[in-house]
Amino acid sequence: IAGITQAPTSQILAAGRRMTLRCTQDMRHNAMYWYRQDLGLGLRLIHYSNTAGTTGKGEVPDGYSVSRANTDDFPLTLASAVPSQTSVYFCASSVRGGETDTQYFGPGTRLTVL
C-alpha cells in the first residue's frame, strides 16, 4: 500500500441498506477525514478524526457514522442509505501538526443510492 486506499471503487446500493466505505492509509498520519463531492458544490466535510480513538462531526454528518480504532483505518458507515447520499466520497489524511498540514486524498468511492 502506498498512500491512501479506498474500497469499493464504486457501488450501487438500494435505499435503506447499510453500507460501509473503507479507508486505509499507510503514512502514519494522525488525522483523517471523510468528504463528499457533489456536482457544483465544494468538497463538504462529513466527519473527521484528529487522532486514533477520537472523531468529530463536520459540516454534513447526518446519516453517517465513523470510527477510528487505530491510526490506519477510518471507515464511514451509512446506516440506512437514502438517494440524497448519492455522491463521490473521498477519504483524506494529514499529519495534523506542522505549518501546512496538507491533506492527501484517496482515489474516491462513487456511490449511487437508488
Add this chain to the structure above:
Amino acid sequence: GQNIDQPTEMTATEGAIVQINCTYQTSGFNGLFWYQQHAGEAPTFLSYNVLDGLEEKGRFSSFLSRSKGYSYLLLKELQMKDSASYLCAVRDSNYQLIWGAGTKLIIKP
C-alpha cells in the same frame, strides 16, 4: 456564513497564461490551499499560502492578499495536461478546510 467563490469555468489556449481567482469570507484564516483535480480522480495538492505575497513553484504560482480575502493561481506555459478543475480551500479558525466549488479549466490547442 463561510463562503469561497471561484469562477465555474475558464478556457485558455495551450502555451498561454491563465489566472484563476478565489475570494473568501471565512471565520478565521489559517492558510489557503490550491488543489488540482483531473476528471474522475482525487484532488492533489498544488500550493499553500499563509502570508501575503506570491509563492512560485515552476509553472504554477499562487498569490494571497489576506486584507482583501483574495487569492489567485497563475498557470504559465499551459499544457493540455493542465485541463482539470482547480480547487481553492481556506483553513478556518477551527482548523478545518472550507472548499470552493472549483474552476474547470479547459485548454484548447
